[in-house]
Amino acid sequence: MGIRLKIFTGFMILAIMLLIAGFISIHEFMNIGNYVQKLLDDNYRSIEASGTMVEALEREDSGILLLLMGNWEEGRKILKEGDDLFNKGFSSAENNLTIPGEHKYVERIKQDYNIYKKTWERPIVGTDKEGNFEWYYNKSHQMFLQIKESVKQLMEINQETMYKTGSDLKNRSQRAVMPGIVAIIAAVVFTLLFNYFINFYIAKPIVHLTRGIEEYNNTGEIFKFTSETSDEIGRLTNAIKEMLQSLTYK
Amino acid sequence: MRAHTISRYIGLVLLFNAVFLFISFLVSLFNSDSALYPLLYSFLITFLFGIFPLIFVPKSDFISKEEGFLIVILSWLFVCLFGALPFILWGGEFSITNAWFESVSGYTTTGSSILTDVEVLPKGLLFWRSATHFIGGVGIIVLALVVLPNLGHARFVLLRSELSTLAGTNFKYQTRKVLQILLYVYCGLILTETVLLKISGMNLFDALLHSFGTIATGGFSTKNLSIAYYNSPAIEIIIMIFMILSGIHFGLLFATITGLSFNVFKSTVIRFYVFLMLTGIILVSADLYINNFNSLFESLRYSAFQVISLGTSTGFATTDSANWSGFAHMILIFFTFLCACAGSTSGGIKVERLIIFLKAIKNQVLLLHHPRGVFTIKLDSNTVEDDIVRNALVFIVLYIIIVFLSSVVLAGFGVDSTTALSASAATMGNVGPGFGEVGSMGNYSTIPDAGKWILTANMLLGRLEIYGFISLFVLKTWR
Numbered sequence: 036m037g038i039r040l041k042i043f044t045g046f047m048i049l050a051i052m053l054l055i056a057g058f059i060s061i062h063e064f065m066n067i068g069n070y071v072q073k074l075l076d077d078n079y080r081s082i083e084a085s086g087t088m089v090e091a092l093e094r095e096d097s098g099i100l101l102l103l104m105g106n107w108e109e110g111r112k113i114l115k116e117g118d119d120l121f122n123k124g125f126s127s128a129e130n131n132l133t134i135p136g137e138h139k140y141v142e143r144i145k146q147d148y149n150i151y152k153k154t155w156e157r158p159i160v161g162t163d164k165e166g167n168f169e170w171y172y173n174k175s176h177q178m179f180l181q182i183k184e185s186v187k188q189l190m191e192i193n194q195e196t197m198y199k200t201g202s203d204l205k206n207r208s209q210r211a212v213m214p215g216i217v218a219i220i221a222a223v224v225f226t227l228l229f230n231y232f233i234n235f236y237i238a239k240p241i242v243h244l245t246r247g248i249e250e251y252n253n254t255g256e257i258f259k260f261t262s263e264t265s266d267e268i269g270r271l272t273n274a275i276k277e278m279l280q281s282l283t284y285k
Numbered sequence: 286m287r288a289h290t291i292s293r294y295i296g297l298v299l300l301f302n303a304v305f306l307f308i309s310f311l312v313s314l315f316n317s318d319s320a321l322y323p324l325l326y327s328f329l330i331t332f333l334f335g336i337f338p339l340i341f342v343p344k345s346d347f348i349s350k351e352e353g354f355l356i357v358i359l360s361w362l363f364v365c366l367f368g369a370l371p372f373i374l375w376g377g378e379f380s381i382t383n384a385w386f387e388s389v390s391g392y393t394t395t396g397s398s399i400l401t402d403v404e405v406l407p408k409g410l411l412f413w414r415s416a417t418h419f420i421g422g423v424g425i426i427v428l429a430l431v432v433l434p435n436l437g438h439a440r441f442v443l444l445r446s447e448l449s450t451l452a453g454t455n456f457k458y459q460t461r462k463v464l465q466i467l468l469y470v471y472c473g474l475i476l477t478e479t480v481l482l483k484i485s486g487m488n489l490f491d492a493l494l495h496s497f498g499t500i501a502t503g504g505f506s507t508k509n510l511s512i513a514y515y516n517s518p519a520i521e522i523i524i525m526i527f528m529i530l531s532g533i534h535f536g537l538l539f540a541t542i543t544g545l546s547f548n549v550f551k552s553t554v555i556r557f558y559v560f561l562m563l564t565g566i567i568l569v570s571a572d573l574y575i576n577n578f579n580s581l582f583e584s585l586r587y588s589a590f591q592v593i594s595l596g597t598s599t600g601f602a603t604t605d606s607a608n609w610s611g612f613a614h615m616i617l618i619f620f621t622f623l624c625a626c627a628g629s630t631s632g633g634i635k636v637e638r639l640i641i642f643l644k645a646i647k648n649q650v651l652l653l654h655h656p657r658g659v660f661t662i663k664l665d666s667n668t669v670e671d672d673i674v675r676n677a678l679v680f681i682v683l684y685i686i687i688v689f690l691s692s693v694v695l696a697g698f699g700v701d702s703t704t705a706l707s708a709s710a711a712t713m714g715n716v717g718p719g720f721g722e723v724g725s726m727g728n729y730s731t732i733p734d735a736g737k738w739i740l741t742a743n744m745l746l747g748r749l750e751i752y753g754f755i756s757l758f759v760l761k762t763w764r
Binding site for chain 1: 288289292319322323325326329330333334336337338340341342343370373374375376377
């Protein structure tokens with residue numbers, strides 16, 4: 036292989052190392068962006084929806100208490116608002132099923148809520164339920180706790196996935212940064228190695244050759260130095276040697 | 286010392302490693318897993334660093350003995366360094382120290398791991414992790430020499446520098462033939478075990494990787510519970526048989542397969558090796574039957590696997606031996622120090638040295654009674670030369686001193702004494718699991734970083750049989 040090709044290969048290797056490292060880093064950084072978006076789209080929206088549903092359920096529980104105390108108008112108003120808020124949260128969760136098995140949690144919430152809703156949809160004020168706190172604690176409140184637990188489970192599964200995605204993000208960021216660090220270290224080591232080879236196989240023979248010619252001029256003695264390579268330097272050394280030999284014999 | 290020539294040979298070894306990195310990359314590509322880019326970039330870096338010296342440095346068939354030594358030692362260091370790249374780039378539990386630990390542990394076939402959860406690793410990385418066992422099993426240089434083009438005299442020098450000082454005894458062939466034998470036996474055993482494990486119910490991927498771990502006497506598993514995950518006596522029996530075979534001199538295995546007169550059945554070393562194993566199994570089984578298990582079958586099943594696993598320096602596990610009695614632990618520690626035979630893929634002091642040591646004691650006693658007597662040590666009717674005897678005795682002493690010193694240093698870092706001693710012995714013997722926190726179901730994640738670097742030095746010292754590694758740092762040797 037000729038000197039030009041050797042030097043070109045050296046620089047090409049250096050360029051390839053840096054280019055690939057750059058490409059991988061960019062690719063991983065773009066992935067991080069996608070992951071953040073995924074984190075927001077997939078999990079944060081469901082967690083927010085769960086929070087809305089919990090808030091709605093708590094309002095409805097308060098509404099039932101107001102009805103029990105005979106405050107029909109205020110109670111029905113809060114229950115209506117709570118129901119609207121719950122449906123809004125539920126609809127958001129239902130349209131954002133991104134985790135395997137998440138649909139089962141949503142389905143359970145739907146079933147539990149339908150049962151719960153039946154307890155307060157029927158009249159309370161003016162019936163035997165009014166002021167009946169035993170009915171409230173044993174039935175209505177128990178159902179409230181049950182559905183709240185189902186919503187919390189949905190929230191937890193999303194939080195767990197969000198934590199996992201967050202941990203993945205940490206790994207992704209390392210995967211994005213490390214190629215750059217490795218490329219810098221590799222490039223430094225490679226440059227030193229490249230410099231050593233250039234010095235040993237190109238610069239050093241030229242120095243030896245120059246000294247040999249100078250010595251020939253001074254003493255008329257042909258140098259004994261031989262090149263290890265068969266590239267341009269090797270051929271030049273042999274050519275000069277032959278030339279000096281022919282000059283000597285003339 | 287010709288640094289450029291040395292760099293050319295190291296480049297060749299790196300290129301050989303790059304091939305395996307590329308195969309791991311293909312595995313990752315096939316499974317579309319997260320190790321794709323880490324493996325691709327590691328392959329490129331290793332390939333470019335490997336190819337570059339070959340472009341500049343002209344071929345040189347002659348290398349001196351010192352250069353051969355340096356090539357072997359530096360190749361091990363560079364290969365471990367480049368082998369850590371996929372782990373560093375992938376991240377997870379792999380800090381720089383942890384990646385270096387895992388890489389050295391893989392190449393030296395120690396099988397110790399810093400991972401608390403192996404099963405989260407993508408398949409490409411799992412393959413690479415086990416491939417380090419495959420490459421390091423018979424020696425990175427030996428394996429590279431098999432496939433490299435004709436290197437003339439250099440091939441002989443490199444092979445002698447890489448093989449155990451005692452391994453040459455049973456290799457009475459030319460260098461080329463020795464390499465062929467190693468390759469045939471090594472690959473033959475791996476293929477056979479893979480097929481048998483597949484038939485026994487393992488999937489092909491796990492079967493291949495566990496075969497790498499068995500035949501290289503490494504011990505990296507694809508499961509957190511190691512072989513205990515499968516809870517299959519058939520799988521355990523297959524792995525036990527192949528662990529024993531991998532602990533035998535490959536030259537003797539080849540001789541037995543090809544029907545030569547001097548084979549495993551006639552070797553004193555093998556008889557002693559089998560005798561020690563059987564004694565260990567019987568003693569541990571009896572102890573387990575009394576203290577741990579009600580069934581004799583269970584006692585025999587678990588004791589046999591653990592004794593063979595540690596006695597061959599493999600390190601697979603079928604149960605947590607941490608709750609076994611002190612007596613059982615002591616026997617297992619003996620096997621952790623001893624390991625199997627020279628010329629195999631196992632580490633440790635090796636059976637040959639123990640025989641020489643015992644015979645040297647016997648001769649010393651005889652000398653007391655007959656001061657003018659001349660007593661020689663014989664192994665299979667061959668007289669063992671004095672320098673080999675001296676070498677073996679110094680090796681045993683050095684080995685024990687290094688284990689003791691590294692245990693003291695580890696204890697100084699706050700590691701408890703059981704963990705410190707067993708971790709030092711297990712890494713020095715390239716065994717893998719020890720006791721305490723680094724037990725058969727544990728890992729090395731709790732060892733402080735500085736301790737991990739000491740243990741990796743132990744692994745390299747054990748794999749290169751101490752002298753080779755030490756001589757790197759004794760500059761006078763190279764003048």
